Amino acid sequence: MSPSESPTAAHTFQVDLRGLVDLLSHHLYSSPRVYLRELLQNAVDAISARQALDPASPATITVVADGRLSVTDTGVGLTEADVHTFLATIGRSSKRDADGRLDGAGLASARGDFIGQFGIGLLACFVVADEITVVTRSAAAPDAPVIEWRGSSDGRYTITTLPSAAKPEPGTTVTLVPRADAAEWTAAGQVVELARHYGSLLRRQVTVVDGRGTATTVNVTAPWAAHHGSPLARRDALTAYCRSTFDFTPLDSIELDLPLVGLRGVAYVLPDAVPPSRRAGHRVHLKGMLVSDQADELLPDWAFFVRCVVDADSLRPTASREGLYADETLAAVRDALGARIRDWLTGLSASDPALLHRFISVHHLAVKSLARHDDELLKMLLPWLPFETTDGNVTLDEFARSHPVILVARTVEEFRQVAPIAGAAGLGVVNGGYTYDRDLVHRLPEIRPGSSVADLDPGTVTAHLDTVAPEAELAAAGFLAIAREVVGRFDCDVALRSFHPASAPALLLDNREARHERTRAQLADDADGLWADILGSLRAEVPRAQLVLNHLNPLVRRAASIGHRELVVTAVEALYGQAVLLTRRPLRASESALLNRSFISLLDHAMLGHEAIAPQITPQEES
Numbered sequence: 001m002s003p004s005e006s007p008t009a010a011h012t013f014q015v016d017l018r019g020l021v022d023l024l025s026h027h028l029y030s031s032p033r034v035y036l037r038e039l040l041q042n043a044v045d046a047i048s049a050r051q052a053l054d055p056a057s058p059a060t061i062t063v064v065a066d067g068r069l070s071v072t073d074t075g076v077g078l079t080e081a082d083v084h085t086f087l088a089t090i091g092r093s094s095k096r097d098a099d100g101r102l103d104g105a106g107l108a109s110a111r112g113d114f115i116g117q118f119g120i121g122l123l124a125c126f127v128v129a130d131e132i133t134v135v136t137r138s139a140a141a142p143d144a145p146v147i148e149w150r151g152s153s154d155g156r157y158t159i160t161t162l163p164s165a166a167k168p169e170p171g172t173t174v175t176l177v178p179r180a181d182a183a184e185w186t187a188a189g190q191v192v193e194l195a196r197h198y199g200s201l202l203r204r205q206v207t208v209v210d211g212r213g214t215a216t217t218v219n220v221t222a223p224w225a226a227h228h229g230s231p232l233a234r235r236d237a238l239t240a241y242c243r244s245t246f247d248f249t250p251l252d253s254i255e256l257d258l259p260l261v262g263l264r265g266v267a268y269v270l271p272d273a274v275p276p277s278r279r280a281g282h283r284v285h286l287k288g289m290l291v292s293d294q295a296d297e298l299l300p301d302w303a304f305f306v307r308c309v310v311d312a313d314s315l316r317p318t319a320s321r322e323g324l325y326a327d328e329t330l331a332a333v334r335d336a337l338g339a340r341i342r343d344w345l346t347g348l349s350a351s352d353p354a355l356l357h358r359f360i361s362v363h364h365l366a367v368k369s370l371a372r373h374d375d376e377l378l379k380m381l382l383p384w385l386p387f388e389t390t391d392g393n394v395t396l397d398e399f400a401r402s403h404p405v406i407l408v409a410r411t412v413e414e415f416r417q418v419a420p421i422a423g424a425a426g427l428g429v430v431n432g433g434y435t436y437d438r439d440l441v442h443r444l445p446e447i448r449p450g451s452s453v454a455d456l457d458p459g460t461v462t463a464h465l466d467t468v469a470p471e472a473e474l475a476a477a478g479f480l481a482i483a484r485e486v487v488g489r490f491d492c493d494v495a496l497r498s499f500h501p502a503s504a505p506a507l508l509l510d511n512r513e514a515r516h517e518r519t520r521a522q523l524a525d526d527a528d529g530l531w532a533d534i535l536g537s538l539r540a541e542v543p544r545a546q547l548v549l550n551h552l553n554p555l556v557r558r559a560a561s562i563g564h565r566e567l568v569v570t571a572v573e574a575l576y577g578q579a580v581l582l583t584r585r586p587l588r589a590s591e592s593a594l595l596n597r598s599f600i601s602l603l604d605h606a607m608l609g610h611e612a613i614a615p616q617i618t619p620q621e622e623s
C-alpha cells in the first residue's frame with residue numbers, strides 16, 4: 001500500500017431526524033389534509049392483516065373528532081417489538097420486507113390487500129400535530145401487553161406498557177392533539193368531508209363521531225359493485241353517482257372492467273364540449289382509498305371527452321400517494337381503457353344512433369382528432385361527422401350523395417369567399433380550413449368508394465363558371481388586355497365569366513400555398529448571392545392567382561366598354577383591390593399602394609367637371 005492510500009473505511013449516513021421528519025411530513029404531500037388518508041389507510045391495512053389471521057374478526061374504523069383527533073381500528077395491532085421495528089423506524093413497513101417483499105409474518109396472502117408499502121405514511125400526521133400517540137394491542141400475540149407509543153416531530157419517542165384495561169380488545173388507537181394552526185383540518189365537519197373524500201369507497205366501515213357524539217358513516221357502495229334490479233336501475237345508479245361525485249349529468253356512462261388489475265369503474269361522457277387540451281381529472285381509488293382526483297395519465301389524451309372514476313387493486317401509487325407511478329402496468333391499463341371507450345363509440349352507431357348524434361354534436365372535435373389516427377373509427381364515424389359545406393352544415397355522407405366530386409377549400413377565408421359563388425355554380429365545396437377537416441375529407445374515398453375529393457384550385461372554380469358569348473368576349477378584348485397587363489404584375493391572370501350573384505363584380509381565386517410560393521419567388525428575385533441561389537433552387541413553377549370578372553355585373557360591363565385607357569387601368573386596379581380585400585388576407589405593400597392609387601384616381605375622376613358647380617370658397621370666407 002502506498003503511503004497516500006488509506007484503508008477503505010465503511011461509514012453510515014448520519015440522519016438529521018428532525019430535518020427528515022420535517023421534509024417528509026411537510027414537503028412530500030400537497031396538503032395537510034392527507035394526514036387523515038394515511039391514518040385511514042393504516043387502519044384498513046391493520047384490519048386486512050388481522051382478517052388474514054382470523055376472517056371472522058371485527059372490521060371497523062372509528063374516527064373521533066372532538067377537539068382532538070383519534071382513529072381507532074379493530075386491526076392486527078402491534079407488540080412492543082413491532083412498534084420499535086415498524087412504527088418507530090422511518091421507511092420500514094410491515095407490509096413488505098427489505099427486498100420489497102412481504103416480511104416473514106406469514107401475511108403473504110394479505111399483501112395484496114395492503115395499501116401502504118413505504119413506511120412513511122404516519123409522518124403525514126406531523127403536518128397537523130407535534131405529537132402522535134398510539135395505543136395498541138396485538139391480535140397476533142394475545143398475551144402481549146397493551147403498548148403506548150408517543151412519537152414527537154423532533155424524532156424522539158417513548159414507549160409505555162399500559163394495563164390490559166386500557167385496551168381490552170386487539171386493535172390500535174392513534175391520537176393527535178392538533179396544533180393551533182392546523183385546527184381547521186381536524187374540526188369535525190372537515191373530518192367528515194375528508195373521510196368521505198378519501199374513504200367513501202373503502203371496503204371497511206368508517207364512522208366519524210363528533211364532539212356531541214353524532215356518528216356519520218362515510219361509506220357508499222360503488223354503483224358498479226352494487227346489485228341493481230334491472231339494467232335501467234343500474235344505469236340510473238351510475239348517473240346518480242356521477243352527479244354526486246362530479247356534479248354533472250353525463251351523456252352516457254361507460255362501464256370499465258379490467259380483471260387483470262382488479263379495476264372497475266365508469267367513464268362518464270361529458271355533456272358539454274371541452275377543449276382537447278383540458279385534462280378531465282380522473283378519480284382513481286386504490287383498494288377503495290382515493291389516490292388522486294386528477295389522474296390524467298389513466299386515459300389516452302384523445303379521450304378528453306370522458307371523466308372516469310375507477311377503483312383498482314394493483315396500480316402503483318407514488319410515495320406521496322397523490323398520483324400513479326408511470327410504469328408498464330399503467331401504460332397497459334391506459335391502452336385497455338382507451339380501447340374500451342373506442343368500442344363504446346364504434347358500437348353506438350349500431351346500438352343507439354340518436355345518442356351518437358347527440359355525442360357528435362357536442363364532441364365532434366374530439367372525434368375528428370381521434371379518427372385521424374384510427375382507421376377503424378374513421379370508417380365508422382366519418383360519414384356521421386358534420387362539416388361546413390356549400391350546402392350548409394351537413395355530414396360528409398349526405399354531401400357526397402349530392403356531389404360526386406367534393407372540393408376542399410384550404411382556408412376558412414378561401415371558403416368564405418368562394419363558397420357562395422361555387423355553390424351557385426353547382427360545385428360542392430367543404431371548408432377544410434378548420435383543424436383536422438381537410439385531412440379527414442381527403443380520406444373519404446377510402447371509406448366511400450366512388451366519391452372523389454380534390455383541393456379547390458382556381459382553375460376548377462373558373463372552369464365551372466359560365467363562359468361568356470364569343471362576341472361579348474371579343475367586345476371586351478381591349479379591356480381584358482389592359483386588365484391582364486395591370487394585374488399580371490401581381491402574378492395574376494384575368495378571365496371573364498358569368499356567375500351569380502350578379503352584384504359581385506370580381507372574384508379573386510388564390511390559395512395560401514400559391515401565395516407562399518409567390519412570396520418566396522419574390523424574395524429570390526430581391527435577394528442576391530447565396531440566398532438567391534438557395535431560394536432559386538427551391539423555385540417551382542410560380543402558381544398564379546386568377547381574377548375572374550363577372551360579366552353579369554353592370555359595373556364590369558361598363559368598365560369593359562370605356563375607351564379611356566387611364567380610366568380602364570384605374571377601374572381594373574380598383575376591381576382587383578376590392579377582390580383582394582374580400583379574400584381577407586393581409587395585403588402586400590404593392591397591393592396597398594395600388595388600392596391607394598386607384599382610390600385617389602377614382603376620386604379625381606368623380607370630381608372632374610364638378611368644379612364649377614360648387615360655390616367658390618374664398619380665403620376670407622374660410623377664415
Ligand SMILES: Nc1ncnc2c1ncn2[C@@H]1O[C@H](COP(=O)(O)OP(=O)(O)OP(=O)(O)O)[C@@H](O)[C@H]1O
Binds near residue numbers: 093
Ligand atoms: N393502525 C395501525 N395498526 C397496526 N399497525 C400500524 C398502524 N399504523 C401503523 N402501523 C405500523 O406502522 C408501520 C408504518 O406505518 P406508515 O403509515 O408509516 O407506513 P406504511 O403504511 O407501512 O406505508 P406507507 O408509507 O405506504 O403508508 C406500518 O407498516 C405498520 O406496521
